[in-house]
Amino acid sequence: MKILVTGGAGFIASHIVDKLIESGHEVHVLDNLYTGKRENVHPKALFQYLDIVDTQSAQLIVQEKYEVIYHFAAQMDVRKSVEEPTFDAQVNIIGTIHLLEAALKAGTKKFIFASTGGAGYGEQEYFPADEKHPIQPLSPYGIAKMSVEKYLFYYYQVHGLAYVSLRLANIYGPRQNPKGEAGVVAIFCQRLLNDEPAYINGTGLQTRDYVYVDDVVQAAYLALHYPKSGAFNVSTGVETNVIQIFDYINEYTGKNAPRRFAPAKKGEQLRSVLSYQKIHQEMGWQPTVDIQIGLQKTVAWFENKQKSIKQG
Ligand SMILES: NC(=O)c1ccc[n+]([C@@H]2O[C@H](COP(=O)([O-])OP(=O)(O)OC[C@H]3O[C@@H](n4cnc5c(N)ncnc54)[C@H](O)[C@@H]3O)[C@@H](O)[C@H]2O)c1
The missing domain is CATH 3.90.25.10 (UDP-galactose 4-epimerase, domain 1)
Incomplete structure (x- = not known):
């Protein structure tokens, strides 16, 4: 498949790129190196030095007609989102809408999104939180990620763009x-x-809830072939x-x-x-x-x- 990975020069998505290339896919990486590093990008991936907020990113998607987009690029510093909520929304909400609009024009089949668990649920009412837990984000970053999930639902229901939102816990590696x-x-x-x-x-x-990055890669890979749409915690419990x-x-x-x-x-x-019960039941994923x-x-x-x- 021809796949675009945004944020593919960053920590988590660079590992996903490695896995996709090892599995024989054609992978392009879109990243503005805000926190990512060029050296993280697999040599076989085509690197596009672009900002998701810029119209050129949308143009690239329309031109290249990616079948799948992994959207992992983000302003991902919670404290910065508190200090500069408009910047956070610009990148994390507006930037994502640009990609979604372009994905529709390009005929993209699936959009896989790096969402958040902890920052979305906020202070939990019960432990562990499943996907039905109230959404009570306490930061602009959490609000942005949860807003994007609403957009994903809209693009799926109204325009038929399938999605998987991975609500990541705390990833390390x-x-x-x-x-x-x-x-x-x-x-x-x-x-x-x-x-x-x-x-x-x-x-x-x-x-x-700390998850090793290789386990996230596996969840992201399973999401590629998952036939339905929805949001899933990726966690250890x-x-x-x-x-x-x-x-x-x-x-x-x-x-x-x-x-x-x-x-x-x-x-x-x-x-x-x-809780990771939902992704376990639906995709057979579990932390290893x-x-x-x-x-x-x-x-x-x-x-x-x-x-x-x-x-x-
Ligand atoms: N690390 C975690 O524990 C964790 C938890 C929950 C969710 N997430 C999400 O997972 C994704 C990846 O996070 P990470 O930990 O690998 O962070 P990271 O900072 O290493 O990766 C983010 C990448 O996005 C790029 N980027 C940022 N702004 C961009 C823009 N405007 N245009 C293009 N590229 C841009 C950065 O240069 C970087 O390569 C993010 O969406 C983040 O919100 C991470």
Whole structure:
């Protein structure tokens, strides 16, 4: 198939690109390198240095007539969305509508979207949250992602564009940028390996549902062949707190650094954990990488990266 992956120079989508190319698809990557890196893009993918908000991106889609679009490009920093909600909406809502309009003109068959679980459900009323949980986002970023889901439903119902929205929990693994929603793993890896102080914000008892990136790739791949449309949590159903994450990474880096605490970030969610029953029933997906194994692999990747930087 001929597939476009937006955000394919970024952390998660660059791994999806690798998988799609290994599986024999023709893949184009559209990215403005806002946080992504050119070196993440698979050499066999055709790279298009474009911004999703620009009309050229829509023109490309219409011209190339992609069968499937994976839309992973986003302004994905929750705190930035609070500081600059119009910028967030410009990229995450308006940019996405441009792509959807172009997809219709191009005759695209399916639109696979990187949505959010935790930032969409907000402070949860029950644990783990399934897809029927009330949508109560507490940030412009969460609002934007949930708005896009409404647009996806509209384009599907009214125009017949099939979609899968993957409500990702907190994703971690190689190539993660130490910014954004699940940045804590990348931040701790980088700081501890560089012998810099790594701070736990607040009590450190706030929990998240951490999914290793390879498992997300598998969910994204299953979505390609899923015959229906809908939104699915991609999660483990397991809660891990920040102190546990720190302790694991501290152990795997062999640094034995002290736990250091910093003031809590305003408005930070206390608990987030999502059920993956729906995607399991519908697509047969389940998480396969245990948090300790995933963190060991991630630490090893950051270690290698650091070594290659030192060797210059
Ligand atoms: N990392 C997580 O835990 C997590 C959780 C929930 C949802 N998501 C979503 O998954 C997707 C990928 O996230 P990630 O963690 O890989 O982040 P990332 O920052 O590594 O990837 C985002 C990519 O989008 C590109 N981009 C940003 N603005 C763009 C624009 N205007 N035009 C073109 N390209 C643009 C960036 O350069 C980058 O390559 C995002 O949509 C994010 O909201 C991530």
